[in-house]
Structures are given as structure tokens and as C-alpha cells.
Amino acid sequence: MVQDTQIFLTELFEVAVAAADPRETLVRHLPPVPKGRAVVIGAGKAAASMAKAVEDNWPGPLEGLVITRYEHGLPLERIKVVEAGHPVPDAEGARAADDILGLLEGLTEDDLVLCLISGGGSSLLAKPGEGITLEEKKAVTKALLASGANITEMNTLRKHLSAIKGGRLAVAAYPAKVVTLMISDVPGDDPAVIASGPTVPDMTTSADARAVLEKYGIDIPSSIDTFLNSSASETPEPDHPAFAKAQSIMIATPQESLQAAAALAASKGITPVILGDSIEGEARDVAAVMAAIARQVKFHDQPAAKPCVLISGGETTVTVKSEEGATGRGGRNAEFLLALADHLDGLAGVYALACDTDGIDGTEDNAGAIITPDTLERASKAGLSAKEYLARHDSYSLFDGLGDLIKTGPTRTNVNDFRAILVL
Structure with a gap:
């Protein structure tokens, strides 16, 4: 089931990119x-x-x-x-x-x-x-x-x-x-x-x-x-x-790519909910909101009943403050996902992908990454503290250590970020 969900989320991203080819x-x-x-x-x-x-x-x-x-x-x-x-x-x-x-x-x-x-x-x-x-x-x-x-x-x-x-x-x-x-x-x-x-x-x-x-x-x-x-x-x-x-x-446009992903989800019996094509803000703050929506779906079947996938686009930001002593690696999508995993805290049945449609998350070699309900558990067993990696903006290194980076290479298109949160 875990492997199937990861394939499903990856297919949504691929369809979104193809719509902007x-x-x-x-x-x-x-x-x-x-x-x-x-x-x-x-x-x-x-x-x-x-x-x-x-x-x-x-x-x-x-x-x-x-x-x-x-x-x-x-x-x-x-x-x-x-x-x-x-x-x-x-x-x-x-x-x-x-x-x-x-x-x-x-x-x-x-x-x-x-x-x-x-x-x-x-x-x-x-x-x-x-x-x-x-x-x-x-x-x-x-x-x-x-x-x-x-x-x-x-x-x-x-x-x-x-x-x-x-x-x-x-x-x-x-x-x-x-x-x-x-x-x-x-x-x-x-x-x-x-x-x-x-x-x-x-x-x-x-x-x-x-x-x-x-x-x-x-x-x-x-x-x-x-x-x-x-x-x-x-x-x-x-x-x-x-x-x-x-x-x-x-x-x-970003909206056309989100619609293509939504159509694929619907064809597989997963209700798509497009939350917006122009979501901005700090990646960590957006993650907190998205986690709350995912919980609402999980426990109350709102704004859609399970199984559903929350799809969104836009461009978040990452503010690096000098006092944080940030020396890590990671773009806004990886940071969003690490913060999302932290807020979800292992919530069963919730999986997520976040990638840049150009294939490059910030300045790294990955498009983004993927999280599963056991992301924090696997990180802990590997000696990786999610909170510490998040504090130093080092999300790339954590996901690299878990083998959860998504690498596509340059897609030669760009309709901004693509996020999909699957709630089962």
C-alpha cells in the first residue's frame, strides 16, 4: 500500500508537469x-x-x-x-x-x-x-x-x-x-x-x-x-x-497543471480538492495550515471525504535568518514537507509529495521529496532529528538520508510548485 501511494503521488506530479510541456x-x-x-x-x-x-x-x-x-x-x-x-x-x-x-x-x-x-x-x-x-x-x-x-x-x-x-x-x-x-x-x-x-x-x-x-x-x-x-x-x-x-x-499555467492532476486522481477513485494555484507564504507556515486541513479530512471528512488528495500550487518562501546559523541544504518544497511531517506527527494514512515543476528545488539536484506516516519514525531510527534539520534548513540532507528525495532532472518547463497530500 505504501509503495502504491508513492507511485500515485509521483504520477500526479508527472501529469502536472506534462500539462505544461x-x-x-x-x-x-x-x-x-x-x-x-x-x-x-x-x-x-x-x-x-x-x-x-x-x-x-x-x-x-x-x-x-x-x-x-x-x-x-x-x-x-x-x-x-x-x-x-x-x-x-x-x-x-x-x-x-x-x-x-x-x-x-x-x-x-x-x-x-x-x-x-x-x-x-x-x-x-x-x-x-x-x-x-x-x-x-x-x-x-x-x-x-x-x-x-x-x-x-x-x-x-x-x-x-x-x-x-x-x-x-x-x-x-x-x-x-x-x-x-x-x-x-x-x-x-x-x-x-x-x-x-x-x-x-x-x-x-x-x-x-x-x-x-x-x-x-x-x-x-x-x-x-x-x-x-x-x-x-x-x-x-x-x-x-x-x-x-x-x-x-x-x-x-499552474491551474491547468493542477486540473490535469485532479483529473487523474478522480479517474483512480480519489476525490481531488484543489486548494489553490497561488499559495504563498513561509514554507513552514503553509505546512502548518495544510496539516490542519489534512487532519480535518482524516477525522471529519471535510472538505471532502476520504480517500481524497489535497492539491495545490504557488510559491512558498524560506527566510534564512543569520542567527539561525543555517548551513544546511534544501529548497522550499523539501522544507515544506519536513515541516508538514513534523505537524502531522505520524498521522496514519497521510502521505504527501511536494516538488518544483522545473525539476529543481531551490539550488539542489532534486525536484522535491515525499513523506509517509513513518517518516519521523524512520528518521529517528537513523539518528536524524527532524526538528534539528528543520531548524538549520537542512531538509535535503534528511530526505537524502531516508532515500525519499525525488530526482527528475530538468523538466524544461516551470509552472511553480506542485503539492499533493493524500488522505486515506
């Missing part, structure tokens, strides 16, 4: 071949697979460049694929961003720019604003990642420290027509937040970016302070003519 979702959204040039650009964890879907199905001449995370590339013939740093930007991403801007020079009204955007693009399109060095931007990015800032807050700051995001890429492509195909990895599927919205109007201001820095107490060098005080840090106005010629199309 660009090879299946992108082709029907391709625009007509233009009179002039067709230039493909893009950035994100799914950039290479999106570019391959375009290249395999485009009926006319094609050229371009996309940027993806290291080990997420694919061999293409007409579109160049560059691998770069994520979640912290690096020089490869900065050079590739310059090359993308070079491809957009001299375009005309007869030309088409097909922009392929997915989660991770903010770090990969690494072109800092004037006067800001890449090292300075990397330092701010690292501070943000450890602060507990949510993705909307992070991308608000990124847009106003960039020379390419926040709509600036659409302006660079003008007067060509820009069609952006997007895979959403953000709560609410806001095109302006996905990869910091390089081709869509931005409604935030430099003051909003400063507010994020102040909220999380992030120190900045004088160059960033100077840039945020300049007009260059403001993103293009929404009424810029470039946006009148720009179109954004969502080709995959």
Missing part, C-alpha cells in the same frame, strides 16, 4: 509568418524547449537566441541557446542579454519578434542598469533570496535595476510586432511579473522598488542608490507605442 502547448499559439524577418528571443527555464517547439513547427525563415539555466539547454539548428546562471545572475546571462538586444537593432514594421518567456527569466536576462555592476546586482539578488521576499516583490526590484526588463525589451524591438508566449510560474499569472515582464507594461515605480529594499532591510551600494534616484530606473510608460504592437499569450 511546451511541445504540447505552444504550437497552436504560433503567430502567422511575417512579411519580414522572424526573430526568436527569450529567457527562462523553459526557453530551450519552447524554442525547440517553435523551430520544429515554424514554416518560414527563422533566427534568434534564447537564454536558459545551466543544464536546461537543447541542441537547436536555427535558434542559439545560451545557458546562464540562476537564481543568481552571471556574466553569461549578461552577455546573452546584450546579444538579444543586438538582434533587435534595425527591425521594421514588417518584422516579427517572437518572445518566449518562462520562470527564471529575471535572473537569466542579466543586464543591469547603467552604473550598476553585475557583482552588485548579484549581491542584492542573494540578499533578496534569503530575505523571504515573495516573487512579486523580488521582480519589482529586478525591473527597476534592469536595462532590459519591465517592458524595456518591447521598446527595444519597436517598431516590429512583438508576440510573447508565456509559461506562468507566478501567483495570479500576471504577465508583468513572469520573468519581470520584459515585453509588457509595468505599473510599478522606483519608489516601489525602494520600498522592497526597506521592508527587508537590504543594504545597497551607492551605485544602486544613485540609479534608483534617476529617471533611468523608471520603466517605460504603459502608453508607449511599442506596447500597442505587443501581444502576450499564456500557453501554460
Whole structure:
């Protein structure tokens, strides 16, 4: 039975990922071949697979460049694929961003720019604003990642420290027509937040970016302070003519992936309950709430009768405080699961999986992990204290010791986190 439940949860995750595969979702959204040039650009964890879907199905001449995370590339013939740093930007991403801007020079009204955007693009399109060095931007990015800032807050700051995001890429492509195909990895599927919205109007201001820095107490060098005080840090106005010629199309969303998993569960006689596609908050706090819902199902058959599976998406955060002396390994999904196991405290008949749909939980080599009713018991027998590992954000090491990590390798798509809690 335990093995069957683990297979079931893994199948739900696989179906969720497959629902966001660009090879299946992108082709029907391709625009007509233009009179002039067709230039493909893009950035994100799914950039290479999106570019391959375009290249395999485009009926006319094609050229371009996309940027993806290291080990997420694919061999293409007409579109160049560059691998770069994520979640912290690096020089490869900065050079590739310059090359993308070079491809957009001299375009005309007869030309088409097909922009392929997915989660991770903010770090990969690494072109800092004037006067800001890449090292300075990397330092701010690292501070943000450890602060507990949510993705909307992070991308608000990124847009106003960039020379390419926040709509600036659409302006660079003008007067060509820009069609952006997007895979959403953000709560609410806001095109302006996905990869910091390089081709869509931005409604935030430099003051909003400063507010994020102040909220999380992030120190900045004088160059960033100077840039945020300049007009260059403001993103293009929404009424810029470039946006009148720009179109954004969502080709995959977290909700569609959750629905695919729910359909599979229902087909196997397990009642699916989708709790939400945009759940945010500290991973540990979300785990406490999810544990309470699981208990409600277990003891009261609410909000659904057993057997049922609680399915959710979104993006939790992990705040690493210096006083904790955290030296461990583990992404937000593994931390969520370890906290969930702690709250469930061996509750019989409850199993859970949490994975990042891109196949990488944080910066580790696992997509996520899985827990069973005996997770804490097995950990204790192995000399592993769940509370101690959780305290130092070392969930990866504990699940690795138990053999409960899930490793898929890069999936080359990204619709954020996938969580499934099975209650029998």
C-alpha cells in the first residue's frame, strides 16, 4: 500500500508537469509568418524547449537566441541557446542579454519578434542598469533570496535595476510586432511579473522598488542608490507605442497543471480538492495550515471525504535568518514537507509529495521529496532529528538520508510548485 501511494503521488506530479510541456502547448499559439524577418528571443527555464517547439513547427525563415539555466539547454539548428546562471545572475546571462538586444537593432514594421518567456527569466536576462555592476546586482539578488521576499516583490526590484526588463525589451524591438508566449510560474499569472515582464507594461515605480529594499532591510551600494534616484530606473510608460504592437499569450499555467492532476486522481477513485494555484507564504507556515486541513479530512471528512488528495500550487518562501546559523541544504518544497511531517506527527494514512515543476528545488539536484506516516519514525531510527534539520534548513540532507528525495532532472518547463497530500 505504501509503495502504491508513492507511485500515485509521483504520477500526479508527472501529469502536472506534462500539462505544461511546451511541445504540447505552444504550437497552436504560433503567430502567422511575417512579411519580414522572424526573430526568436527569450529567457527562462523553459526557453530551450519552447524554442525547440517553435523551430520544429515554424514554416518560414527563422533566427534568434534564447537564454536558459545551466543544464536546461537543447541542441537547436536555427535558434542559439545560451545557458546562464540562476537564481543568481552571471556574466553569461549578461552577455546573452546584450546579444538579444543586438538582434533587435534595425527591425521594421514588417518584422516579427517572437518572445518566449518562462520562470527564471529575471535572473537569466542579466543586464543591469547603467552604473550598476553585475557583482552588485548579484549581491542584492542573494540578499533578496534569503530575505523571504515573495516573487512579486523580488521582480519589482529586478525591473527597476534592469536595462532590459519591465517592458524595456518591447521598446527595444519597436517598431516590429512583438508576440510573447508565456509559461506562468507566478501567483495570479500576471504577465508583468513572469520573468519581470520584459515585453509588457509595468505599473510599478522606483519608489516601489525602494520600498522592497526597506521592508527587508537590504543594504545597497551607492551605485544602486544613485540609479534608483534617476529617471533611468523608471520603466517605460504603459502608453508607449511599442506596447500597442505587443501581444502576450499564456500557453501554460499552474491551474491547468493542477486540473490535469485532479483529473487523474478522480479517474483512480480519489476525490481531488484543489486548494489553490497561488499559495504563498513561509514554507513552514503553509505546512502548518495544510496539516490542519489534512487532519480535518482524516477525522471529519471535510472538505471532502476520504480517500481524497489535497492539491495545490504557488510559491512558498524560506527566510534564512543569520542567527539561525543555517548551513544546511534544501529548497522550499523539501522544507515544506519536513515541516508538514513534523505537524502531522505520524498521522496514519497521510502521505504527501511536494516538488518544483522545473525539476529543481531551490539550488539542489532534486525536484522535491515525499513523506509517509513513518517518516519521523524512520528518521529517528537513523539518528536524524527532524526538528534539528528543520531548524538549520537542512531538509535535503534528511530526505537524502531516508532515500525519499525525488530526482527528475530538468523538466524544461516551470509552472511553480506542485503539492499533493493524500488522505486515506
